[in-house]
Amino acid sequence: MNHQRVDVMMRYTWTAATGVLAVLITISVICVSPAAAHRVTIFAWVDGDTVHTESKFSGGKKVHNGQVVVTDLEGARLIEGRTDENGAYSFKIPKPTAMRIELIAGMGHRGEWVITDEEVGASGITAPEGDRPPGADVPSRGSDSPSPASALGPDDIERIVDAALDRKLEPMMRLIAESRPSGPSISDIIGGIGYILGIVGLATYVHYRKQSRDRST
Amino acid sequence: MHISEGILSGPVLLSGAALAVVGTGIGLKQMDYDRVAQAGVLSASFFVASLIHVPIGPSSIHLILNGVVGLLLGWGAFPAILVALVLQAILFQYGGITTLGVNTVLMALPAVLCYYLFIPMIRSDKKGVFLTGAFFVGSGAILLSGIIVALSLVFTGESFLEAAALVVAAHVPIMVIEGVITMFCVGFIKKVQPGLLLGAAR
Numbered sequence: 497m498n499h500q501r502v503d504v505m506m507r508y509t510w511t512a513a514t515g516v517l518a519v520l521i522t523i524s525v526i527c528v529s530p531a532a533a534h535r536v537t538i539f540a541w542v543d544g545d546t547v548h549t550e551s552k553f554s555g556g557k558k559v560h561n562g563q564v565v566v567t568d569l570e571g572a573r574l575i576e577g578r579t580d581e582n583g584a585y586s587f588k589i590p591k592p593t594a595m596r597i598e599l600i601a602g603m604g605h606r607g608e609w610v611i612t613d614e615e616v617g618a619s620g621i622t623a624p625e626g627d628r629p630p631g632a633d634v635p636s637r638g639s640d641s642p643s644p645a646s647a648l649g650p651d652d653i654e655r656i657v658d659a660a661l662d663r664k665l666e667p668m669m670r671l672i673a674e675s676r677p678s679g680p681s682i683s684d685i686i687g688g689i690g691y692i693l694g695i696v697g698l699a700t701y702v703h704y705r706k707q708s709r710d711r712s713t
Numbered sequence: 714m715h716i717s718e719g720i721l722s723g724p725v726l727l728s729g730a731a732l733a734v735v736g737t738g739i740g741l742k743q744m745d746y747d748r749v750a751q752a753g754v755l756s757a758s759f760f761v762a763s764l765i766h767v768p769i770g771p772s773s774i775h776l777i778l779n780g781v782v783g784l785l786l787g788w789g790a791f792p793a794i795l796v797a798l799v800l801q802a803i804l805f806q807y808g809g810i811t812t813l814g815v816n817t818v819l820m821a822l823p824a825v826l827c828y829y830l831f832i833p834m835i836r837s838d839k840k841g842v843f844l845t846g847a848f849f850v851g852s853g854a855i856l857l858s859g860i861i862v863a864l865s866l867v868f869t870g871e872s873f874l875e876a877a878a879l880v881v882a883a884h885v886p887i888m889v890i891e892g893v894i895t896m897f898c899v900g901f902i903k904k905v906q907p908g909l910l911l912g913a914a915r
Contacts, residue, residue, distance in 0.1 A: 517754055520761050535806050536717070554805070602879065604716030604862060680805040685764065688800040689757050695796060696753035703746045 538564070538599040538607040541669040542589070542615045543662050550673045551583040551599045551607065554680075558583030562601040568593045569610075592616050714777060714858055714884070715763075715801070715816050716865065718809030725868050730814030736791035736821055744789045751909075752793045755782045760797040763807065767886055774887050780854035780895050783824025784835065784847075785902075785909060790824040791817065815865055823857030835899060835910055843903065844896050851895030852888035859884050 535554035540547055547566075551559040562579045566587065574590045579599075589595075593616065599607040648656075721729075744752060762776040783790040795817045801807040808816045827850045834846025863877035902909050 514754070517758050517761075520758055520765070535715075554807070600720075604714075604720055604866060606717040606720050608719070680764065684804040685761060688760050688797075688804050691800055692753050692757045692760060692796060696750055699746070699749045703749070 536562075536599060536601045536605040536607045538597060538609045539673045540597050540609045540611055541673070542611060543666055543669075544659065545589050546586055547589055547595070547597070547611065548586045548669075549579075549584065549597055549599075549609070551579050551585070551601070553601070553605070559599065559601045562599050562605075565598045565600065566590070567596050567598070569596060571596075589616060714819065714862055714880075715798075715808030716812045716819070716862065718811050720869055721812060721815060721865055722868050725865050726811055726815060729812070729816075729818050729865070732822070733791070733795060733814040733817040736788065736818065736825070737795055740786070740788040740791035740793075743787065744792070748786070748789060752786055752789050755785060756793040756797045758782070759794055760800055763801060763805075767890060774883055776887065776891065776894075777820060777855060777858065778891065778894070779820045779824040779858065780827055780851040780891055781898050783821070783826075783828045783854060784832075784850050784895065784899070786824075787828050788825055790828075791821045794821040794824070819858050819861040819865065822861065823854040826857060827854045832910075843899060847896045847899035848892035850892075850899075852892035855884050855888045855891055856881060 536551065536559060537554070538549055538551045540549040549564060551562055551564070553559060558581070559579050560581055560583070562583070563576065564579060564585045565576045566574045568574060568591065574595065575587050577585050577587060579585045594613045595611045595616070597609045597611065599605075599609075601607070759778050759782050762778040765776045767774055767776065779790065779794065782793055786793055795813070798808060798813055798816050798820070802810055802813060830853070831846040831850045835843050835850070837843050837846070859880040860877055862880050863871075863873055866876045867873045899910070
């Protein structure tokens with residue numbers, strides 16, 4: 497009789513426990529979009545001679561006053577600063593090289609973004625205006641050239657196209673920065689719970705297998 | 714309270730991993746078959762709890778629930794939390810694979826400590842005493858976790874007191890919330906099945 501009572505109580509507890517878990521899952525699913533923490537990401541893009549970065553926690557909360565450290569790929573420190581209220585930090589490209597941008601948001605949070613050589617090259621910083629011989633394109637402009645294309649060297653055209661592209665692409669880069677996934681998806685959550693149930697199932701299997709083997713010997 | 718990859722130094726990561734292995738070993742050894750399902754449910758609860766975000770306080774914080782896990786599982790909190798953290802690292806990119814050991818220790822060790830510290834209070838028959846104990850389990854586990862986070866950050870150059878103050882201050886709301894959640898849990902379990910609170914750490 498006592499056994500039966502324990503059984504009933506066990507069932508009651510399990511129903512309750514499952515209920516609590518269900519509530520937790522529901523809340524977490526509801527909270528997924530504006531919620532969650534403990535992962536921090538930084539996104540960076542090149543615009544002309546400037547690099548813009550944007551940092552946020554998983555869940556979309558912007559990182560205020562997070563430390564941003566920029567190094568080259570060998571680890572030499574180039575520049576560092578802090579994010580503002582909107583999680584943004586921009587800096588002039590200090591050196592035309594690939595860069596690793598590291599975000600340290602305190603309490604063990606860290607994110608990273610790498611800007612490649614190509615991106616920096618595309619920004620035109622590899623050929624800054626000041627380095628060009630000043631007389632190089634003056635004569636062609638002065639002469640009444642019938643075809644403007646011949647007056648511009650391939651470098652100039654590349655520079656102009658790059659600048660125009662940067663200008664056109666900037667809103668898109670912002671959009672990408674905004675729409676980075678900001679938290680785990682529902683399939684991640686359900687999947688994780690599924691794994692845990694699977695492990696419990698595996699333990700059950702091993703247990704009963706052992707039991708039946710004990711019985712047969 | 715997950716520590717990301719690339720922050721801690723090798724020795725800290727290794728000692729964290731070693732402690733996690735020892736704790737998980739003890740936990741698995743103590744866990745008899747009857748507790749496996751319970752550990753699974755608690756592991757799943759811990760897994761989803763970190764998605765519940767609390768929009769108060771200066772930083773971005775979420776529920777942890779390690780106190781409840783520890784209270785019901787004792788040393789079994791280690792394997793339960795380890796499993797949940799592996800899945801959080803893989804699926805949510807919270808924490809990381811190399812920091813798995815450290816993260817397990819910083820959430821499971823306080824759970825076990827609080828279990829041993831407060832279980833006498835929890836087993837009391839007086840309502841005031843066991844509810845107070847429950848509150849301490851829930852909030853104490855978070856407090857201790859914060860202190861371990863600060864301890865592990867010391868080796869990266871952050872000053873201990875500063876880091877500890879920052880982490881603990883950020884988690885004060887969570888400490889209160891989890892204290893209350895644990896009170897409800899214990900109150901409920903006391904009513905329906907007090908036996909659950911007796912046999913966790915045999």
